[in-house]
Amino acid sequence: MAAARRPQGRGLLLLLRLGALGLSLAFTFLFVTTVLTAPNLEFAPPGDDPSFRYEDGLLYVDTAFDLGIQDCPSAYVFPTCHGITNLTVFVRAVVEDTVSVTDYRSPPVAVAVGERRSVDVSIPLRLAPLVTTGYIVLRPANVSFTLGISGTTTRGFMDFAGSFTQDQLFDPLISRFVVDWENSTFVPENGNVTWTVPYTVGSADFLSGTADATVRVHNATSQLTEGATAIPLGQVANGTFSFTLSQEAAQDLATTPQTLRVEVAVTLPGDLTFTTETTVEWTGGA
Amino acid sequence: MEARYHPFSAALHGVANGLIFVAAPVAFLRYLPVLLASVAGFGLPEDLSARLQALEALIVPLGIAVAALAGLAAFFSKGLLLRAAFGVGKQGARLAWIFFVLNGGLFALALGGVALSVDFSRLLYFVYASIGLMAAYAVGEFLVYRHRFWESQMGGYGPGY
Numbered sequence: 277m278a279a280a281r282r283p284q285g286r287g288l289l290l291l292l293r294l295g296a297l298g299l300s301l302a303f304t305f306l307f308v309t310t311v312l313t314a315p316n317l318e319f320a321p322p323g324d325d326p327s328f329r330y331e332d333g334l335l336y337v338d339t340a341f342d343l344g345i346q347d348c349p350s351a352y353v354f355p356t357c358h359g360i361t362n363l364t365v366f367v368r369a370v371v372e373d374t375v376s377v378t379d380y381r382s383p384p385v386a387v388a389v390g391e392r393r394s395v396d397v398s399i400p401l402r403l404a405p406l407v408t409t410g411y412i413v414l415r416p417a418n419v420s421f422t423l424g425i426s427g428t429t430t431r432g433f434m435d436f437a438g439s440f441t442q443d444q445l446f447d448p449l450i451s452r453f454v455v456d457w458e459n460s461t462f463v464p465e466n467g468n469v470t471w472t473v474p475y476t477v478g479s480a481d482f483l484s485g486t487a488d489a490t491v492r493v494h495n496a497t498s499q500l501t502e503g504a505t506a507i508p509l510g511q512v513a514n515g516t517f518s519f520t521l522s523q524e525a526a527q528d529l530a531t532t533p534q535t536l537r538v539e540v541a542v543t544l545p546g547d548l549t550f551t552t553e554t555t556v557e558w559t560g561g562a
Numbered sequence: 563m564e565a566r567y568h569p570f571s572a573a574l575h576g577v578a579n580g581l582i583f584v585a586a587p588v589a590f591l592r593y594l595p596v597l598l599a600s601v602a603g604f605g606l607p608e609d610l611s612a613r614l615q616a617l618e619a620l621i622v623p624l625g626i627a628v629a630a631l632a633g634l635a636a637f638f639s640k641g642l643l644l645r646a647a648f649g650v651g652k653q654g655a656r657l658a659w660i661f662f663v664l665n666g667g668l669f670a671l672a673l674g675g676v677a678l679s680v681d682f683s684r685l686l687y688f689v690y691a692s693i694g695l696m697a698a699y700a701v702g703e704f705l706v707y708r709h710r711f712w713e714s715q716m717g718g719y720g721p722g723y
Contacts, residue, residue: 285706292699299692306685424677433685441675 310430313357316346318392319425319438328482330449333546335412337399341365343385343425344392359388363427366439367399370420371411377401377419384427403548410552414453414542417446450487450509450542452478455517457556462526469526471501471519476512483509488543491517493536500525500536507542533559564714566639576633579652583625583659591618607673620662627655640703641711649700657693660686 319341326339343365348357362384369378380399387393403413411417424439453475460473479487487509492502501519521529536556543549591614599606631652638645667683 283706283710285702289699289702289706292695292702296692296695296699299688299695303685303688303692306688307682310682422677430682430685433682435681436679438676438678440677 306430306433310358310434313345313348313389313429316348316357316389317360318342318344318346328480330480330483330544331546333403333544333548335401335403335449337401338396339399340394340396341425342392342394343387345387345389347390357389358429358431359386359391360427360429361386361432363387363425365395365397366422366424366426366437367397368422369399369401370422371406371417372409373418373420375405375409375411377403377405377412387427403544403550407548407550410448410550412446413449413544413550414540414552416448419444419446447480449480449483450477450507451480452476452512453540455491455538455556457558462521462530467523469521469523471521471526471529473503473517473519474514475517476514477507478512479507479509481510483544485509485545487545490541490543491519492539492541493519494539495528495534495536500529509544529558530560533557564639564711566642566715567637568639569637572633572637575636576629579632580625580629583628583656584622587621587625587663588618591621617663621659624655624659624662628652628659631655635700639707639711641707641709643704643708646700646704649703650697653693653697653700656696657690660689660693 320343324339326337329336329338343363345357345359363386364384365382367378367380368376370376378399378401380397382395382397385393385395401412406412406417409415412419420441420443422439422441424437426435426437428435454477456474456476460471463470463472477489486506488504489507490502490504493500501521503517503519505515505517507513507515536558538554538556539551540554541549541551595606595610595614631648635645635648635652638648664682664686667686668679668681670679671677
């Protein structure tokens with residue numbers, strides 16, 4: 277029987293095994309260092325209250341987040357921890373569980389190991405989808421905020437995202453819209469009757485300029501009248517709505533207790549008109 | 563003459579791979595979450611429990627396939643085609659096992675208002691490449707050793723001559 281020859285190509289087999297081992301080790305190294313780095317990521321929600329501003333139909337929430345990665349505690353074992361690239365802060369906001377008003381993502385930044393930085397974000401909340409409901413502007417709204425970060429780490433081999441969702445009650449931008457129907461007055465004028473109703477309106481102090489307010493009053497069957505006025509924003513404003521009524525309508529109001537349906541439309545700078553509706557139990561004329 | 567079959571080696575490889583690919587992950591999936599949940603002071607969420615059971619139902623047959631193919635590959639001598647075929651099959655089963663266990667590198671978790679997601683599918687390319695090299699090794703081993711094997715069996719006159 278011939279003696280077995282020493283097979284050729286064993287060096288290639290060794291290379292294949294070493295290559296497989298090297299790739300497995302590379303995976304293990306990157307994975308373990310990622311797991312070790314992950315707890316070192318610092319993401320601090322804003323400590324100060326955010327500030328608000330309104331521009332052209334967008335309500336901006338301005339705030340800042342602190343981002344950082346602590347020095348790698350395992351530097352003796354694994355000399356490299358991983359920095360993060362494409363780190364972004366994202367915010368989603370849904371009003372009353374139905375209307376999405378923002379899906380914001382901050383410009384990406386890179387954070388190296390041992391670095392801390394503050395990321396300024398300016399989150400625009402679109403008010404246009406709320407014109408028919410009046411949420412946030414005329415009515416308080418429950419806004420579900422999802423706040424999170426996402427990025428790429430492990431030398432570009434791993435993407436991650438983390439977020440938490442929290443509900444926040446938003447006071448309306450235009451609040452204390454009190455129309456004092458009890459103290460309204462009727463004054464005959466040129467064959468008609470001018471119905472003057474005092475009002476008080478308070479609005480958020482970061483608003484400026486004026487809002488156009490239109491009030492339409494309906495009885496059970498039809499629109500009785502409408503009046504409009506300009507309301508200064510950013511302050512508590514007092515004024516009067518003046519409605520012109522026909523003699524018959526004024527007579528009916530003066531003598532008949534009834535339920536009035538009142539539509540309020542407020543046009544903010546940026547040409548967004550928000551409407552809301554209420555009812556008034558009218559007890560009789562002044 | 564070199565032995566054609568190696569039952570002891572087959573049993574060893576089968577059991578070792580069975581421990582790695584079946585017993586250990588099943589123990590991990592069954593007991594670690596329960597342990598962690600009890601340490602944290604809350605019960606295991608039902609949906610998580612159901613997902614772990616589904617994962618276990620996937621892991622066990624794939625792990626058994628890996629162990630069986632590893633045993634079969636080790637049963638045959640180097641240089642036999644069946645060893646190479648079962649070796650390549652074992653690597654394929656390993657790849658499927660890792661892909662399903664790690665969900666292709668995509669993980670998402672949502673608990674209450676907190677959501678976390680990780681995508682390390684690109685990192686898994688290292689593992690896939692490693693498995694590819696091991697499959698190439700199984701084929702290379704057949705090509706390198708077949709001459710020597712048949713020389714030992716037939717005095718130098720075997721397939722390939």
